[in-house]
Amino acid sequence: MVRVRLHIVYRGSAYHGWQIQPRDRTVEGELTRAVQTVLGLEAPVKVQGASRTDSGVHALGQVAHFDHESPRKLWDFVRALNALTDDDICVTRAEEAAEGFHARHSARGKIYRYRIWNHRFNHPFLGDRVWQMGSQLDLERMRQAAAKLVGTHDFEGFRTTGCDSPTTVRKMRRVEVHTRGPSMIEVEVEGTAFLKHMVRIMVGTLVDIGAGRMELSRIDEVFESGERRRAGQTAPACGLTLERVFYPDFPWAEPAPELGGAYLPVGLEA
Amino acid sequence: MVRVRLHIVYRGSAYHGWQIQPRDRTVEGELTRAVQTVLGLEAPVKVQGASRTDSGVHALGQVAHFDHESPRKLWDFVRALNALTDDDICVTRAEEAAEGFHARHSARGKIYRYRIWNHRFNHPFLGDRVWQMGSQLDLERMRQAAAKLVGTHDFEGFRTTGCDSPTTVRKMRRVEVHTRGPSMIEVEVEGTAFLKHMVRIMVGTLVDIGAGRMELSRIDEVFESGERRRAGQTAPACGLTLERVFYPDFPWAEPAPELGGAYLPVGLEA
Structure with a gap:
């Protein structure tokens, strides 16, 4: 079992916030659907976010994690998730998280x-x-x-x-x-x-x-x-x-105000 | 008869370009309708733009002129035009143009x-x-x-x-x-x-x-x-x-890259 950490940028205008809802379109809901499609599993996947942003709130540096057993390469994950979500959501990076990492509880x-x-x-x-x-x-x-x-x-x-x-x-x-x-x-x-x-x-x-x-x-x-x-x-x-979630082991890009935020989202810098 | 010069910012995504069209929604068409509504005249008004931007092209510094005889204050014009157009069009300033000014022909x-x-x-x-x-x-x-x-x-x-x-x-x-x-x-x-x-x-x-x-x-x-x-x-x-149209007599603000363009649209600086 591998825990994958995702870095996500989104324009929140079209979403009823982060947290998954039975009927409304949410960022967690869209990502969960995409991850489920990529993994092709019958067992439900939980995409755990660092912050449950409100309806209409944006993110340059949201972080989330999910667990999987697939040997699929992480970079393929990122490309697939972006292909399966709308253009106002962008997964900028996926990486294997350290032992015990939790997107919400590990945040400092x-x-x-x-x-x-x-x-x-x-x-x-x-x-x-x-x-x-x-x-x-x-x-x-x-x-x-x-x-x-x-x-x-x-x-x-x-x-x-x-x-x-x-x-x-x-x-x-x-x-x-x-x-x-x-x-x-x-x-x-x-x-x-x-x-x-x-x-x-x-x-x-x-x-x-x-x-x-x-x-x-x-x-x-x-x-x-x-x-x-x-x-x-x-x-x-x-x-x-x-804009940013801090973790003990986290890499960050330098400020990039020309992108409309003080921090360049991780992964969008290259 | 007074010739009024308008400064206009627009996000062009929702418009079939600047130039007025019989059926499609255009920036000139929206402004013409708004000016006509404000002036309340039966005679048709021509809003002459400096540049006929293509469908989907944006403007931080479009300039246009029209003629009118109304004694209405220019500042009232600006407020009324913004109230009568959607949020992706913003008239940032209106001023009386110099004798012989033409938004397109006077551009340098x-x-x-x-x-x-x-x-x-x-x-x-x-x-x-x-x-x-x-x-x-x-x-x-x-x-x-x-x-x-x-x-x-x-x-x-x-x-x-x-x-x-x-x-x-x-x-x-x-x-x-x-x-x-x-x-x-x-x-x-x-x-x-x-x-x-x-x-x-x-x-x-x-x-x-x-x-x-x-x-x-x-x-x-x-x-x-x-x-x-x-x-x-x-x-x-x-x-x-x-971004900008040059005229012999034109006032310009300093560059303001934080607004997503190199030039701050005239009128949005105050």
């Missing part, structure tokens, strides 16, 4: 990037990859609020009510507000692990603070009360991209 | 950019903005071929048979082959004016030479013979973007 951290197109008009090329917003945002206030999110906190108030995680303490290594050009704002979040909708609620709260609708102290109030209702809006899914 | 030059995603797999985020090609290309050969295209030549052999231009001598100021990251090749062409399909046939010929299917000397043969059949393939429309 993740980077998400959230893009805000801060302009009164829609961007014709980036419509489904950004949150378009015409109102002016105070970047300095957003950065001050972002700094409050860094560190180890109880993020109970920054998750959706549908989140079933038994623990809510998480560590954010970085929460940074960057600009790229005069109209693009990017919020880059690096943390050990995340709760459901956590990045989107954090970004929505930063935006509400940046727009002057909330005080900076609101961050502290949410942490102290643990109440979701005190935090800001949930930023729309389309602006969010899973 | 244009820049086109052609993107080749030189990778064996499709890029999930850039599928409809690049020509995806897995075979290896010799960039040095492509650059040598590109250098031969620079200058004033008779481009008779580099136009489609459907081109009705009475003259075929054109001046190319620059034909440059760049790389952006390890897998993206960009051909940037700056010239005074272009024949129908000229950029796409030039790029297709560079690719055929880069792939080793044609000799470098083929460029000279096409110039000498004027025969389309001696030139290379026509590169697909989806890889092409009209």
